[in-house]
Amino acid sequence: MPKIVDHDERRAEIIEATWRVIARDGMANTTTRQIAREAGCSFGVLAHYFSGKDALLASALIASHANVRGRTDVLNQGRSGLPALRTLMLESLPLDEKRIVEAKIEVSFWGFAIGNPALIKIQNSEVDGLWERIHRRLREARDQGELRAGTDIDQATDSCLALIDGLSLRATMYPQRTTKGIQLALLDALFELIGAPSPQSAS
Amino acid sequence: MPKIVDHDERRAEIIEATWRVIARDGMANTTTRQIAREAGCSFGVLAHYFSGKDALLASALIASHANVRGRTDVLNQGRSGLPALRTLMLESLPLDEKRIVEAKIEVSFWGFAIGNPALIKIQNSEVDGLWERIHRRLREARDQGELRAGTDIDQATDSCLALIDGLSLRATMYPQRTTKGIQLALLDALFELIGAPSPQSAS
Amino acid sequence: MPKIVDHDERRAEIIEATWRVIARDGMANTTTRQIAREAGCSFGVLAHYFSGKDALLASALIASHANVRGRTDVLNQGRSGLPALRTLMLESLPLDEKRIVEAKIEVSFWGFAIGNPALIKIQNSEVDGLWERIHRRLREARDQGELRAGTDIDQATDSCLALIDGLSLRATMYPQRTTKGIQLALLDALFELIGAPSPQSAS
Amino acid sequence: MPKIVDHDERRAEIIEATWRVIARDGMANTTTRQIAREAGCSFGVLAHYFSGKDALLASALIASHANVRGRTDVLNQGRSGLPALRTLMLESLPLDEKRIVEAKIEVSFWGFAIGNPALIKIQNSEVDGLWERIHRRLREARDQGELRAGTDIDQATDSCLALIDGLSLRATMYPQRTTKGIQLALLDALFELIGAPSPQSAS
DNA sequence: CATGAATGAGTGTTCATTCAT
DNA sequence: TATGAATGAACACTCATTCAT
Numbered sequence: 001m002p003k004i005v006d007h008d009e010r011r012a013e014i015i016e017a018t019w020r021v022i023a024r025d026g027m028a029n030t031t032t033r034q035i036a037r038e039a040g041c042s043f044g045v046l047a048h049y050f051s052g053k054d055a056l057l058a059s060a061l062i063a064s065h066a067n068v069r070g071r072t073d074v075l076n077q078g079r080s081g082l083p084a085l086r087t088l089m090l091e092s093l094p095l096d097e098k099r100i101v102e103a104k105i106e107v108s109f110w111g112f113a114i115g116n117p118a119l120i121k122i123q124n125s126e127v128d129g130l131w132e133r134i135h136r137r138l139r140e141a142r143d144q145g146e147l148r149a150g151t152d153i154d155q156a157t158d159s160c161l162a163l164i165d166g167l168s169l170r171a172t173m174y175p176q177r178t179t180k181g182i183q184l185a186l187l188d189a190l191f192e193l194i195g196a197p198s199p200q201s202a203s
Numbered sequence: 204m205p206k207i208v209d210h211d212e213r214r215a216e217i218i219e220a221t222w223r224v225i226a227r228d229g230m231a232n233t234t235t236r237q238i239a240r241e242a243g244c245s246f247g248v249l250a251h252y253f254s255g256k257d258a259l260l261a262s263a264l265i266a267s268h269a270n271v272r273g274r275t276d277v278l279n280q281g282r283s284g285l286p287a288l289r290t291l292m293l294e295s296l297p298l299d300e301k302r303i304v305e306a307k308i309e310v311s312f313w314g315f316a317i318g319n320p321a322l323i324k325i326q327n328s329e330v331d332g333l334w335e336r337i338h339r340r341l342r343e344a345r346d347q348g349e350l351r352a353g354t355d356i357d358q359a360t361d362s363c364l365a366l367i368d369g370l371s372l373r374a375t376m377y378p379q380r381t382t383k384g385i386q387l388a389l390l391d392a393l394f395e396l397i398g399a400p401s402p403q404s405a406s
Numbered sequence: 407m408p409k410i411v412d413h414d415e416r417r418a419e420i421i422e423a424t425w426r427v428i429a430r431d432g433m434a435n436t437t438t439r440q441i442a443r444e445a446g447c448s449f450g451v452l453a454h455y456f457s458g459k460d461a462l463l464a465s466a467l468i469a470s471h472a473n474v475r476g477r478t479d480v481l482n483q484g485r486s487g488l489p490a491l492r493t494l495m496l497e498s499l500p501l502d503e504k505r506i507v508e509a510k511i512e513v514s515f516w517g518f519a520i521g522n523p524a525l526i527k528i529q530n531s532e533v534d535g536l537w538e539r540i541h542r543r544l545r546e547a548r549d550q551g552e553l554r555a556g557t558d559i560d561q562a563t564d565s566c567l568a569l570i571d572g573l574s575l576r577a578t579m580y581p582q583r584t585t586k587g588i589q590l591a592l593l594d595a596l597f598e599l600i601g602a603p604s605p606q607s608a609s
Numbered sequence: 610m611p612k613i614v615d616h617d618e619r620r621a622e623i624i625e626a627t628w629r630v631i632a633r634d635g636m637a638n639t640t641t642r643q644i645a646r647e648a649g650c651s652f653g654v655l656a657h658y659f660s661g662k663d664a665l666l667a668s669a670l671i672a673s674h675a676n677v678r679g680r681t682d683v684l685n686q687g688r689s690g691l692p693a694l695r696t697l698m699l700e701s702l703p704l705d706e707k708r709i710v711e712a713k714i715e716v717s718f719w720g721f722a723i724g725n726p727a728l729i730k731i732q733n734s735e736v737d738g739l740w741e742r743i744h745r746r747l748r749e750a751r752d753q754g755e756l757r758a759g760t761d762i763d764q765a766t767d768s769c770l771a772l773i774d775g776l777s778l779r780a781t782m783y784p785q786r787t788t789k790g791i792q793l794a795l796l797d798a799l800f801e802l803i804g805a806p807s808p809q810s811a812s
Numbered sequence: 813c814a815t816g817a818a819t820g821a822g823t824g825t826t827c828a829t830t831c832a833t
Numbered sequence: 834t835a836t837g838a839a840t841g842a843a844c845a846c847t848c849a850t851t852c853a854t
Contacts, residue, residue: 010838022317023317024318025317025318026314026315026316026317026318026319027231027314027315027317028230028231028315028318028319029318031822031823031824032823032824032825033822033823033824041839041840042839042840042841043825043840043841044825044826044827044838044839044840044841045838045839045840047825047826047827048837048838048839052824052825053823053824053825104317107313107314107317108314108317109314110310110313110314110372110375110376111229111230111310111311111312111313111314111315112229112230112231112314113229113376114225114226114228114229114230114307114310114311114375115227115228115229115231115232116229116231120376123376123377124376124377127376127377127380131380152388155385155388155389155392158380158385158389159389159392161369161373162365162366162369162370162373162389163365163369165368165369165372165373166364166365166366166368166369166372167365169313169368169369169372170364170365170368172313172317173313173316173323173326173327173330174326174327174330177330177334177361182358182361185355185358186358186361186362186365189358189362189396193392193396234847234848234849235848235849235850236847236848236849244814245814245815245816246815246816247813247814247815247816247852248813248814248815250814250850250851251813251814255849255850256848256849256850428723429723430724431723431724432720432721432722432723432724432725433637433720433721433723434636434637434721434724434725435724437826437827437828438827438828438829439826439827439828447835448835448836448837449836449837450831450834450835450836450837451834451835451836453829453830453835454834454835458828458829459827459828459829510723513719513720513723514720514723515720516716516719516720516778516781516782517635517636517716517717517718517719517720517721518635518636518637518720519635519782520631520632520634520635520636520713520716520717520781521633521634521635521637521638522635522637526782529782529783530782530783533782533783533786537786558794561791561794561795561798564779564786564791564795565795565798567775567779568771568772568775568776568779568795569771569775571774571775571778571779572770572771572772572774572775572778573771575719575774575775575778576770576771576774578719578723579719579722579729579732579733579736580732580733580736583736583740583767588764588767591761591764592764592767592768592771595764595768595802599798599802619817640843640844640845641844641845641846642843642844642845650818650819651818651819651820652819652820652845652846653817653818653819653820653846653847653848654817654818654819655846656846656847656848657816657817657818661845661846662844662845662846
């Protein structure tokens with residue numbers, strides 16, 4: 001019998017190492033050798049688990065998104081509408097160190113995707129999923145009477161995405177200008193605009 | 204006698220070529236040779252006008268910002284407060300092809316700056332300037348009574364920046380989801396939140 | 407209790423897979439993994455039956471020669487002289503698909519042997535054997551009076567080898583220029599030169 | 610003004626270094642680094658003059674053929690028919706050290722071409738040219754009455770090619786079996802078969 | 813001023829081989 | 834006996850940079 005290794009776990013370790021390298025050193029300094037060193041394995045191991053650097057990077061991006069979604073799904077069990085949307089936003093915003101790393105990964109991939117059609121495609125598909133999940137929560141909110149009259153759901157979805165992306169960027173580039181307080185204030189402002197006072201900010 | 208060339212003009216040409224390469228091919232494929240080819244000049248010319256690739260890229264970023272600011276300043280001669288802010292926003296948003304290129308440049312530099320402290324510093328300085336210009340317009344607006352009562356100027360400035368960055372990103376990555384109409388609607392929503400009905404949306 | 411496998415048969419399977427890979431993909435693309443895949447066995451199996459890639463390739467070359475010799479020996483039971491030589495030549499020339507594969511293997515090993523003294527040595531030994539077998543048939547032919555007067559047996563042996571090698575090469579590289587007809591014509595011409603009208607060309 | 614180098618001469622130097630490496634170390638050990646070392650230049654120089662290894666190798670093959678042809682053309686000025694063909698053959702056969710190197714290059718490329726359609730195409734084109742040049746000499750010979758009655762010119766051309774290739778191979782693999790004398794004897798035998806007593810062998 | 817030849821470190825990747833299971 | 838995970842050296846190639854002209 002061959003050496004027993006958990007294939008998925010090993011992949012996950014490498015992907016996590018990739019996250020760390022991207023967030024710390026930037027995409028331009030993310031080399032396969034650096035990833036291997038960070039993962040504490042030899043270089044050739046990467047070739048076992050990923051067909052190449054492109055595939056590894058794509059997997060790292062998708063896995064990061066899946067991570068966020070997984071956390072959100074757990075928290076949102078039994079929730080719907082605006083509370084669920086708020087959870088989704090809170091898990092998506094760079095409010096703590098772990099999520100700042102996720103934001104840096106996200107930001108790194110944006111520019112990296114320019115001139116890289118395959119990656120553009122993946123990112124479009126990923127954002128489609130997120131858009132749909134936000135939209136669904138807003139539809140639930142509308143059906144539950146949580147929205148301010150006249151709120152355009154499509155536009156509100158766009159606002160949510162713009163907020164996530166904008167704050168991810170700012171937490172990456174200008175962290176001192178993007179405190180947790182500022183982020184929550186902008187989130188509250190958005191929710192107020194949509195029409196629903198947030199549970200937390202209600203006295 | 205040396206060939207007569209306008210030093211600044213030559214620099215500008217090279218910088219514009221750099222913009223085109225970044226926006227078209229992406230930062231990862233932006234090589235000095237590619238820039239030289241795009242600029243229609245020999246490779247060694249770059250070394251005359253820029254001390255190296257990093258300096259060229261930094262100059263290209265700063266020049267792009269200066270471009271936007273120059274256009275805005277011209278249009279805002281004699282304006283102040285919210286109308287001036289609206290002009291600033293309209294010039295900063297990726298509303299046409301030229302400004303989409305600028306957005307792509309911006310997005311490209313975000314991820315590229317991670318792990319690149321010198322570039323981070325430049326970008327912080329740049330955003331400081333933009334933040335101050337927006338803030339100034341909001342202070343004018345407040346003094347002219349254009350703001351909704353209770354508007355937090357700092358937070359409103361953050362919202363403007365978040366909108367610019369968020370839409371720059373989305374116009375780059377998901378152009379079909381980021382039409383001119385969507386952008387203007389989000390801009391109007393933001394101005395409405397701040398408290399000032401936009402001139403266009405006023406009946 | 408270990409799995410019962412016929413050791414020699416397993417070796418033969420792997421060698422045949424090696425032949426196919428060499429003839430199809432070329433020596434430069436003949437990797438141990440590719441051979442394992444072609445043989446339908448795991449990678450590590452090769453290490454059981456062959457001490458390394460070099461040994462496997464050498465075995466494959468020798469086995470290919472042994473294959474030709476085996477076929478020839480069966481057909482030549484009871485024959486001698488020029489008829490036996492003709493059989494030998496017919497079995498050695500790339501006259502059908504199977505023998506074209508053998509020719510491709512042969513051609514692949516020629517260039518591969520340059521700069522590889524161990525392989526050169528093997529090939530010299532192999533060609534020594536073939537030379538001797540051809541020479542023996544020519545000696546028989548001479549003793550049986552089948553040769554044209556004045557035929558130099560050593561030189562005739564060289565001619566036979568040159569024909570085999572030359573046609574192996576041409577069938578590999580320029581198959582459309584190396585039809586069965588062309589090959590047989592050249593063979594007949596050679597036999598005519600040696601002095602023995604071939605059975606086919608005799609009216 | 611840039612550094613003055615003769616572009617073609619530099620290419621020729623690199624190609625000659627490539628020849629030496631191939632003939633000495635074999636195709637499998639012909640790496641770009643080895644070629645650079647042999648050429649006495651840095652690795653990156655190769656990239657200046659050749660778009661890649663494939664292009665360099667193809668150039669080396671074609672240049673080797675052009676070399677032979679150039680020598681032949683010079684010697685054959687004013688000649689035609691069988692004497693010209695004899696010169697062509699003498700220049701094409703591995704009769705001295707220089708031509709043995711050419712033969713090793715040729716042999717190296719044969720096997721290397723398997724599984725390499727682009728190279729196969731080049732080699733077909735090259736052999737087409739050689740075939741036509743031999744055929745032309747035989748047509749001249751026929752018109753000048755130098756051929757034995759009934760000689761098939763196409764078949765004689767094939768015989769010439771087979772002799773060149775066969776002896777190139779044998780001089781590469783089994784040099785001690787392929788002395789100059791053996792080669793000349795086989796050449797004379799071929800010319801005798803064609804029907805024209807060679808000038809040398811004529812008393 | 814301008815050229816482009818030259819450099820060599822660094823990249824992603826392939827591969828034969830080893831070895832614990 | 835058989836597996837395939839792991840290794841790391843070697844590969845072709847890219848690229849920013851230097852420098853003689």
